[in-house]
Amino acid sequence: MSSSATRSIPLTSASETPAANLARPTPITRPASLVAPARRGLPHHAGFWVTAVAFLLMMAFNTVPTPLYALYQARDGFPTVVITVVFAAYSIGVMVSLYLAGHLSDRIGRRPVILASVAIELVAAVLFLLWPEAVGLVVARFVAGLGIGMLTATATAHLADLRRISHPRGTLGFAATIAGVANMGGLALGPLIGGIVAEWVPAPLVAPYLAFAAAFVAIGFAYAFVPETVTRPVVREPYRPQRVRVPAESRGRYWAAGIAAFAAFAVTGLFGSVAPVFLAQLLHQTDHLVAGLVSFAVFGAAAASQLVFSRLSARAQLRLGVAAMVAGLVLLGVSALAATLATPAAATLFVLGGVTAGAGVGLVFRGSLVAAGSLAAEGSRSEVTSGIFLLAFAGMTVPPLLVGVSLLVLPLVPVFLGFVVLVLGLIAWAGRRMLATTD
Template identity: 30%
Template sequence: MAVPTQKIRVSLAMGSCLLAIFTTILASHMPTPLYAVWQQSWGFSDTALTAVFSVYVLGVVVTLLSMGSLSDQLGRRQMLVPGLLFILSGSITFMLASDIYQLGTARLLTGIGTGMVTGAATAAVIELEPDGNWTRSAALAALAFTLGAATGPTISSLALRWTSHAEAWPFLVVVTLCILCITLLLRAPWPAGLGQRQHDFRLRAWRPTPLKVPRPLLGTFFFAAAAICLAWSTGSLYSSLGPSMARELVGVSDRALAGLFAAGWQLVAGISQFACQRQPLNRLILAGPGLLIGGLAAMAAAVLLASVWLFILATLATAMGAGAIGVIATVTIARSAPPAERGSMTSAFYLAAYLTMATVVLGIGFASDYVGLVNSMLGFTVLISLAALGLMLARRRTQP
């Protein structure tokens, strides 16, 4: 039996949105193994390094605050294409960068593009799911996020090992993917009535509107936001300082291998998200934080004992725990967000995650310049473990 034409149209459109998520997150994580190289070449501090990383978050946050709900009115595809053009511009700036200020500019452009793409693309994937399976569509969106986050550092790490000019050519991959994704978005047949521009909308009359969450859903939203913040905290640590931790704290001398810890964390988290999509949330709310707490304990031990094997165990356990918690968060939002406000609510969800990411990364970078990276990491493990325990206890009051 032939697949219905409508289902093919939906699948093509959904595939282009998943590719947009993958490309965007790939671009945002591509520089991770290269930060240590730039830091050594240009001689800037850990605080400056984490500031460059966090400029990206500034771009994301400003965009989400000003345009987070725009895709609900302008249309999902009409929001995605300009966002990918920002990602493309940021990658070209990375290729040509010669100082830390140009790195900051590249990160800002990438952050603006990410803010435009993530909320709109995630909302589109949920709407375009042909069978109305929100759990599956949320898991696919989360998987695209995590695979992009794993592939970016992997490409950069391999470039450090096997090529010269590794600080430049990996971004050609992003440029190519951006062009491919924009082409697919423009050419893919978009189903009528899904994620389209509102008939009475006029861009000239549009003004930024604040993100909002319906009052009856505030409790559910805060639960989901707390979960995604917890999941992304450890991920942001690996994305910004993972290679530095591997080299300075546990004795991994190979720069390429140190960079692969960040990629490995993201890959394991992505596999965990895909594996957890069929599990009941009440089970995940115990397993996810429990694994995260165990992994953080292994991380503290790895730092104190300078053990590579304990660091590998910590990487695996924290990634599995964060993956399970990420599924809890995305499924909760997918089930609760009303269609007319899905873009706004999803953007508010990611806004909370990115603000947490910036706070964690800047805090650790600032603290490491004053009390050392070891003490900063030990403090991080304690704080995140307490937050994970709090999420487990919150399930008694909030039903996702």
Template identity: 35%
Template structure:
């Protein structure tokens, strides 16, 4: 189904019996469509981390250091942040599909480059393209899930959008680990399978029941994403918890295989992929478990989980304990999932649909800037002083940031109890 152009008053078009209706007449699609709308988010995030278990192969065949590995990872962040400067605003103005379809096309190109990579430059380009595609998906794709869900299911939409992201992020390395260990030509096989998943996502986007926005464009098309006036407090709270959470999982994705190799003496791609999958499975499960709690309670729990995860990381590297490292990864995953769900829910609860993709982009910019800087710094520090010392410094710094984020949320919750200050709980 192509996008439907709606009038500024958002007249109800094609509303069936039993469909939830937004104030002003905008209806949500049937629930199964909400789940299907989340699939493109999952498919692109499978690609985002599919390379994780394969880096040990590329390091062996091409030859590069831990610092170079984190630079390759950082180009993903560069592409993502650059995409977020554009995709949210464009999606809100011309529609979700015109942003999602080119993004899926670029993701398919990234698969081709990964499958044929013979040098660091190719890996950098593939990661850059992947980051651009992911930037479009976390703004336009996640907003599309909320749009399809409709006003009456806005919390369900935020939940499914967030879970689609973290489930895909976990499925990617696990699928890649299993395929690369059990089938020939591992890098080719992994990205051929991912390309097939992306093609099914293209089909879902083409059929997605979305309306094309009719509001006139205002302001620059390329800009740092922001939220409407009066919603800055919600954005700050989301970033304060989401940023440390996603930085923790980014560290596990980039340097986790090296830590496992040091602790277990194994370079098994299935083991590395399974740890990443378990981390993001925890991120998915915890969101369903807390979905009925107040938003700020979810955020406070996310900050606590990330801080505890970093304490466990420091213990793991000093005690050379793989089980403690796994516990750290699970807590990091829970921290990202809770921070992401809390942030998205706060934004979707009050921001109008015509600014929602830009708001999602703003949340992710705040998160991914930190996720790009700290793991890269930890990678080069580990090359200089050793992985144990590098991981310790990283853990202490990130634990401090997570605690600070929790204090920001608690201060906002106390302020929200003052009548007329901020009722979004």
């Protein structure tokens, strides 16, 4: 079906279609108050894949620096806390953008928001090239976070929209799967690319950003021809930031879902920021490709677990995810203790623990979104789920930043074990509460 079709779909956002609802067919309707856009471009099925590639590329760009931080640190001699500040700047940018602009595509359309996100990521790539000092890294990461905060909900919503139109008799489970793979798969691909660049490519602090800048120009041009799926209201409502409204009787369950998301993203934050430092100082593994491969394996496990276990019930997925996170965190703690005893198996335990915890992260976060969506009142699903995203990115920010600050005054092993104990406690409490109220 071409983009000139006059049908339009209900206004939704990514956060309005959690995994539990994406498995059911959603009819295409024709809102009377909206005027359908008339624009020629790609067919909807081709636009679906262009959108998925754009999503994947932009997520990959934001984890490319992970194995490169050690190169910046060796060049400039800054402490590990600076790495966590750089990483935290990204998460803060995401949260600011989610709060201010994460819901705008419901009102102004998917294409303008995603094209703006591509432009912002291009600016971030240029900042990495022109301002490679520590302050510049903080600014570049903050700008990149602004783009991703606009992207995640909108791209997932656009994939669901395009799937509805190109396959009106099908279900949206496929769109949800592709969105999850593009999101977590992109996060996994980035460190692998960064590790390969750091190991074998000349000018490793320049080449990846040049490559991604060129890719953003290309994908931005291609995405400009993707059909719009949201029509603008004839009468525009006044702008307001995203709000979170949860019924009073559901707030306990909502906070359990939010804390589970916080704990899950704390693990991704660790492996997206300071894990290479742990590999170097704790396990004496300084190979940049190995650092990239470890982060790739953790994020990849988070993406793969959602694919492998997608046919299980929501409760079974959540139970498995909590168990995997607990087991993985215990293995990470054991690896730290083994490293102090110079046990050869310490590195293997570290990687195994990260991969196991990563697999749990994918299932737990998906379960958090499903739980939050089930608590939303009519018309507030976007707001409720955006709150989960905000708590998740707070988890990606605060614990790794505390780790970096603690390393200024404490040895590595106690700090690492403290992180493990903190996240274990959070996921054990939140997981038990969520399982008690999940069918």
